[in-house]
Amino acid sequence: MVSLIKKEDASITEEATHPVLEHAGSGIPTPTLFEWNRPFFEGGIQGKLMLQRCTRCKQLIYYPRMLCPRCFSPDYEWEQLSGRGTVYSFAIVWRPNHPAFTDQIPVLLAVVELSEGPQMVSTLVGCAPDQVSIGMEVSVVFDTIAPDVALPKFVPQT
Numbered sequence: 440m441v442s443l444i445k446k447e448d449a450s451i452t453e454e455a456t457h458p459v460l461e462h463a464g465s466g467i468p469t470p471t472l473f474e475w476n477r478p479f480f481e482g483g484i485q486g487k488l489m490l491q492r493c494t495r496c497k498q499l500i501y502y503p504r505m506l507c508p509r510c511f512s513p514d515y516e517w518e519q520l521s522g523r524g525t526v527y528s529f530a531i532v533w534r535p536n537h538p539a540f541t542d543q544i545p546v547l548l549a550v551v552e553l554s555e556g557p558q559m560v561s562t563l564v565g566c567a568p569d570q571v572s573i574g575m576e577v578s579v580v581f582d583t584i585a586p587d588v589a590l591p592k593f594v595p596q597t
């Protein structure tokens with residue numbers, strides 16, 4: 440049996456596949472940054488929605504990963520997307536899963552189908568729960584939660 444992971448790298452891999460949530464000053468959990476996810480979170484600081492594209496099979500990859508989920512290639516390039524999409528599905532969350540989100544209730548948790556194809560789990564902002572509909576056109580905005588982390592969220596297109 441061939442092992443792709445050297446024993447001395449096991450702790451790094453464990454950390455990479457099960458990131459430990461850190462807490463920024465606001466108390467909002469923030470992701471741990473690695474080479475393979477940093478452009479996704481830092482791109483938002485510059486207002487760019489960035490995803491990996493596998494250089495072998497050309498598939499866009501969401502969420503950021505070390506390997507392409509389709510062909511397992513470790514080779515990818517970062518690509519800026521349009522930031523436009525439609526609401527594929529959504530749920531209204533009334534009970535926060537972390538105390539730091541209490542003042543954001545209700546949260547409009549959504550699956551947004553990006554114009555380029557991938558479906559992204561995100562949050563809808565700038566609209567009331569009764570204004571959301573399946574197929575609604577949305578555009579990305581970014582919520583900066585730490586100096587190097589901005590989360591993509593979506594607002595209705597005007």
Ligand code: ZN
Nearest residue numbers: 493496507510
């Ligand atoms: Zn691939």
